Amino acid sequence: MRLLILGTGWMAQEHARQFGKIDGAELVGAVDVDKKRVDEFSDSHGIPNRFTSLEDALAWGAFDAAANVTPDRIHHPTTMMLVAAGKPVLCEKPLAENFEKASEMADAAERAGIINMVNLTYRNVAALQKARAMVLAGEIGQVRHVEASYLQSWLVSRFWGDWRTDPKWLWRLSRGHGSNGVLGDVGIHILDFASYGAALDIDHVFCRLRTFDKAPGNRIGEYDLDANDSFAMALDFSNGAFGMVHASRWATGHLNELRLRIYGDKGGIEVVHNLNGSELKACTGEDIENAKWQALDPGSVPTNYQRFVDAVQSGIQAEPSFRHAAELQKVLDLAVVSDEKRAELRAHADTQ
Structure with a gap:
């Protein structure tokens, strides 16, 4: 190819x-x-x-x-x-x-x-793929509650460089330079992480966005620092499950970490992915009585790059597709409106 x-x-x-x-x-x-x-x-x-x-x-x-x-x-x-x-x-x-x-x-x-x-x-994370497979296999029963977060600390740490002087970071803080803030930057990732891992469609969204002052007049040079720094969403999923999803660039001690917890009526699953790798744990069966979590080996999965090559060569469409990403974008767009109106909005999203 x-x-x-x-x-x-x-x-x-x-x-x-x-x-x-x-x-x-x-x-x-x-x-x-x-x-x-x-x-x-x-x-x-x-x-x-x-x-x-x-x-x-x-x-x-x-x-x-x-x-x-x-x-x-x-x-x-x-x-x-x-x-x-x-x-x-x-x-x-x-x-x-x-x-x-x-x-x-x-x-x-x-x-x-x-x-x-x-x-x-993050579809390349084997722990996420294994978690979804466990949900679909009924290993935790009916999903009731989903909790997901995407935490970064580059506004309080110089690990990635100094955002105060580096245009590659400053533009991410400025709506006038094309940024939709942390919602636009990583929101699609954590929404996909949550809905794909839990194998559920998003039905309703209620979102709050927050921008914090970061400089005198909240401006550095040509950059107005007006893009959102943190968000929190309450989600209703299509099966009636409830979800909480949040993200922030102010998460001290978390360089770049995604976390997903999926709780069903027969067990729970936790996925953590950061710069050190990923972990998958489950609490099922007799372990539920003592709240004991077992670490699981998720194996390995092909990357998006490999699956794209395979799809082109075979002619068989693979995920995540444009349609899937468009439906996630619908949720993100509604999140902005939800914050403006302080209202819950229906997404009608097929986010698998």
């Missing part, structure tokens, strides 16, 4: 590394509006064909599929061009800036009958 990488920023480096390890996947082209950047990226990964516009790459056309690793606001127009050209696409998250655009992308890919996937990276 001949692959084109569209966008050559930090995440594109990971795409190139991952695809470069897969038998049958060949990096044949790269695109970036910055010629110096695309040349440096291509040189480092041995990519022979370089372009400064997607139009030029499509005119060349000698590729079988594309990885779209452009900035969020560019996902929609570029993916629509690739779909119109009949090229399968693995798009970075979020699929688009809002549900309307994301739904348009899903509609177009489905009409064209081409493979489409979104790189929700």
